[in-house]
Amino acid sequence: MAEAATPHLLVIPFPAHGHMLPLLDLCHLLSTRHGLTITIVVTPGNLPTLSPILSSSPSISPLILPFPSSPYIPTGVENTYQVPPNLIRNFIPALSGLLYPILQWFHSHPNPPVAILSDFFTSAWTFRLAQSLSIPRLSFSPSGAFGIATIHQLWREMPSNSDPNLLIPFPSLPNSPSFPLSQLSTLFRDYIKGDSVSESIKENFLLDIQSWGFVVNTFSDLEGDYIEQLKKDIAAGHRRIWAVGPLVASPVERKTDxxxxxxxxxxxxxxxxxxxxxxxxxxxxxxxxxxxxxxxxxxxxxxxxxxxxxxxxxxxxxxxxxxxxxxxxxxxxxxxxxxxxxxxxxxxxxxxxxxxxxxxxxxxxxxxxxxxxxxxxxxxxxxxxxxxxxxxxxxxxxxxxxxxxxxxxxxxxxxxxxxxxxxxxxxxxxxAKKAVAEGGSSFRDLHSLVAELKKMTVANEQSYAELPAFKNLI
Incomplete structure (x- = not known):
């Protein structure tokens, strides 16, 4: 194989502080420690959140796009911090309006990205974007492996969500935990069959299960059993899961008072x-x-x-x-x-x-x-x-x-x-500190992720047999 060139990664966050910040920390590591070129999709109202990482990482640049016009989101709102909790779910379908502008940017770029890394709340439309571009799409989880495993099972099996006291079992997970429905995902509890927002959220998580790979802000000593279970549960049957946390161990310099x-x-x-x-x-x-x-x-x-x-x-x-x-x-x-x-x-x-x-x-x-x-x-x-x-x-x-x-x-x-x-x-x-130190489990997973991206860079002119064939999805 030829020597790998510098990988170019397209990163698509979900506009909530709790989702954006760990993903930006990961971008900082990939850029400063591993030399990746990274483009981060951002709307104007969220650009200030990127300012610290843009000033500290020269190989990271923003792709600034207008926030999509959407009946689901009030005009002028671009971040979940600006809305009550019941409106946060509406961002999931609203952001799909970014698909076509990103596709246009990609085809005009002289050195387009070899892969997409996007938040798991953007899975449905970024999955289609990756299909259209014939490149892999990796899911970034700001939640732990235990959390991802439970939400994947909920959307895959669709238990009744009508009784908040209903006990939902998770027999495939370590120690076979169970939780009352009232303690599980609000997105799932609020699902209404046939409702457009609900159906887009369901599709989002079903397509997330089919992601080419998963990057998770956790570490093996804390969630090793759940990480292994995720590897068994993913739809494509692959084992491409990289636990690269705790990302806070190498935080981006945040804007501070x-x-x-x-x-x-x-x-x-x-x-x-x-x-x-x-x-x-x-x-x-x-x-x-x-x-x-x-x-x-x-x-x-x-x-x-x-x-x-x-x-x-x-x-x-x-x-x-x-x-x-x-x-x-x-x-x-x-x-x-x-x-x-x-x-x-x-x-x-x-x-x-x-x-x-x-x-x-x-x-x-x-x-x-x-x-x-x-x-x-x-x-x-x-x-x-x-x-x-x-x-x-x-x-x-x-x-x-x-x-x-x-x-x-x-x-x-x-x-x-x-x-x-x-x-x-x-x-x-x-x-946790040993996991991210040299030789630790998260240190090794991060290097493995970078190695995979470098392989993609060498092979970017080839078709990926594991990816679905191009379809007219736009």
């Missing part, structure tokens, strides 16, 4: 090691007033030291911040989560269990207090609880816990009797 960052970290400097509980429920969650009041009351009653990050719009009760000033700090809006979790004073993390937050906590060696809300978060919580580095304290997006009871649970969880949970968090952190 230096003033807030310094203020937060200076405040944490004043507390003993492992004594602070970090509280954050992700970038999409604005707790309703009753829930915010219950959380604040529980934090006050618990006597714990805490740092609470709330999204703008959260109603923090009047006088709360003044009453807890000696041991509590409320950050409104953006907070430097990676740096907070990495600070020695932080020992616990009360979290909704979004996968990015989970991975960041795993790397930092911080124990989890789990309050899963939806999506894949109940799956993530189960994984970390089974691994011994997490304690369940509440569950449900709309749950309003009794403040005194939540305070008791938090105080008991953080108490000395759970020192083993923190020890286990430290052990798994070491596994």
């Amino acid at each position: 230096a003033v807030i960052k310094e203020k937060v970290l200076t405040w944490l400097d004043g507390f003993p090691e492992g004594s602070v509980v970090y509280v954050c429920f992700g970038s999409q969650v604005v707790p309703p007033p009753q829930q915010a009041a219950a959380i604040s009351a529980a934090l006050e009653l618990s006597g714990l030291r805490f740092l609470w990050c709330v999204r703008e719009g959260t109603e923090v009760p009047a006088g709360f911040e003044e009453r807890v000033a000696a041991r509590g700090f409320v950050v409104k809006g953006w907070a430097p989560q990676v740096e907070i979790l990495g600070h020695a004073a932080v020992g616990w993390f009360l979290t909704h269990c979004g996968w990015n937050s989970v991975i960041e906590a795993v790397v930092a060696g911080v124990a989890l207090l789990t309050w899963p809300h939806g999506a894949d978060q109940f799956i993530d919580a189960r994984l970390l609880e089974d691994a011994g580095m997490a304690v369940r304290v509440a569950e449900g997006r709309s749950t309003v816990p009794e403040a005194q009871e939540l305070a008791r649970i938090l105080a008991a969880a953080v108490g000395g009797r759970n020192s083993r949970v923190r020890e286990r968090a430290a052990e798994i952190s070491e596994m």
Whole structure:
């Protein structure tokens, strides 16, 4: 085989911060460590999210396209951060309007990409795009292997979604877990047969199962059994799954507010090691007033030291911040989560269990207090609880816990009797760091992925026998 030229990869994110950031971290690694040329599809409203990676990685360039006009998305909206949770699903069919402009760009490019790497929420139309171009399409998952395995099974088998209390078994997965329907994917629970958005989401995941390959932000020591099960379940029968995480181990320099960052970290400097509980429920969650009041009351009653990050719009009760000033700090809006979790004073993390937050906590060696809300978060919580580095304290997006009871649970969880949970968090952190270090499982998988892309570059004039023949799909 001839010496491989520099691979050119087309990357297509899903416009949600929790999806975009780990994919950008991967692009940063592929560009700076492995020399790949990368084009990232982005709409104008999402370009600021790419700015840090574009300035730090010269071989990465944006393909800026207008956000498609869609009846599903309000005019002027380009990111899920700008919409209520019930509208997030609408982005899945709306983004298909990017297919034809990308196809036109590809045919006019002097050195077109040899493969597409796209978020698993864009699978249906990027699968067709790859077919039309006769190049492989790889699915990027911002969720863990356990989460992907469950959602693939749901859409493949289509159990009834009419009873939220129905127990859904997953007998093929390690330890044969089962979950109430209410704790599984909202996208699946909201499926209505014949509804255009629902059917496009179903098609999306059925075609995701047929992806040429999968790239997952996880690592073998954490999810090895689930990774192996994925290799058995994928529709094409291949075993092209690369677990390249935790990607946060080599993060892209994010856009930060230096003033807030310094203020937060200076405040944490004043507390003993492992004594602070970090509280954050992700970038999409604005707790309703009753829930915010219950959380604040529980934090006050618990006597714990805490740092609470709330999204703008959260109603923090009047006088709360003044009453807890000696041991509590409320950050409104953006907070430097990676740096907070990495600070020695932080020992616990009360979290909704979004996968990015989970991975960041795993790397930092911080124990989890789990309050899963939806999506894949109940799956993530189960994984970390089974691994011994997490304690369940509440569950449900709309749950309003009794403040005194939540305070008791938090105080008991953080108490000395759970020192083993923190020890286990430290052990798994070491596994995560070894995975991405030279010779580790994720290090090897990343090199294997790059080697595969280089083979494609050499063979880009050849037809791929494993890919479907060209069809008039446009």
